[in-house]
Amino acid sequence: MARYLSIHPEDPQPRFLAQAAEVLQAGGVIAIPTDSCYSLGCRVGDKDAMERIRRIRALDDRHHLTLMCRDLSQIAQFARVDNAQYRLLKATTPGSYVFILEGTHELPRRVLHPKRKTIGLRIPDHKAVLALLEVFDEPILTSTLMLPGDEAPLTEGWEIQDRLDDHVDLILDGGWCGTEPTTVVDLTSLPPQLVRAGRGALEPFGLE
Numbered sequence: 001m002a003r004y005l006s007i008h009p010e011d012p013q014p015r016f017l018a019q020a021a022e023v024l025q026a027g028g029v030i031a032i033p034t035d036s037c038y039s040l041g042c043r044v045g046d047k048d049a050m051e052r053i054r055r056i057r058a059l060d061d062r063h064h065l066t067l068m069c070r071d072l073s074q075i076a077q078f079a080r081v082d083n084a085q086y087r088l089l090k091a092t093t094p095g096s097y098v099f100i101l102e103g104t105h106e107l108p109r110r111v112l113h114p115k116r117k118t119i120g121l122r123i124p125d126h127k128a129v130l131a132l133l134e135v136f137d138e139p140i141l142t143s144t145l146m147l148p149g150d151e152a153p154l155t156e157g158w159e160i161q162d163r164l165d166d167h168v169d170l171i172l173d174g175g176w177c178g179t180e181p182t183t184v185v186d187l188t189s190l191p192p193q194l195v196r197a198g199r200g201a202l203e204p205f206g207l208e
Helices: 014-025 047-057 072-078 083-092 127-136 157-164
Strands: 003-006 030-033 038-043 066-068 097-102 118-122 140-144 170-173 183-186 193-196
Touching (some): 003 014, 003 157, 014 038, 014 127, 030 127, 030 157, 038 047, 038 066, 072 083, 072 118, 083 097, 127 140, 157 170
Parallel strands (some): 030 170, 066 118, 097 183
Antiparallel strands (some): 030 038, 038 140, 066 140, 183 193
């Protein structure tokens, strides 16, 4: 049974952040609110937790997972970013975007796309999850919380508990997060390539 915590989206309770960080550190899988849908998350280096997320979502290893980071310096630690890419990242983060970039050797190979050696990265515009990233002091490996067969992501904490109570270790209920997913942009080549149109505006990338 998952631990269920109702966290304030604007002023998150420190004790709840600490509990979530402890679960991540211990190899757990958690459900977290973001500025664009809920996500499943785990520690980057935990293979078993990552495989649990893939099983919950029925994903193969060619589906990009997303490294949720607290700031640009953390992105630069885990992805190769040139000057042009950095300017785009600086102009659009935090926000409802996932950027496909080449991963660095700081990341385990198993979290990267098997052929391209790429990964999704994002800085969410959500105070509670940014506070969790500060407390945890590591990026969180994530995937949008949309279950196989569903047409939209889960967007209410009670709904996540009802569907996934036996499959995750902790649910941070931050209220309704909407159903529109992130905009996914591939920055491995310029001009940027649109992978998925979502909540993030396309204009900054010349993709409108």
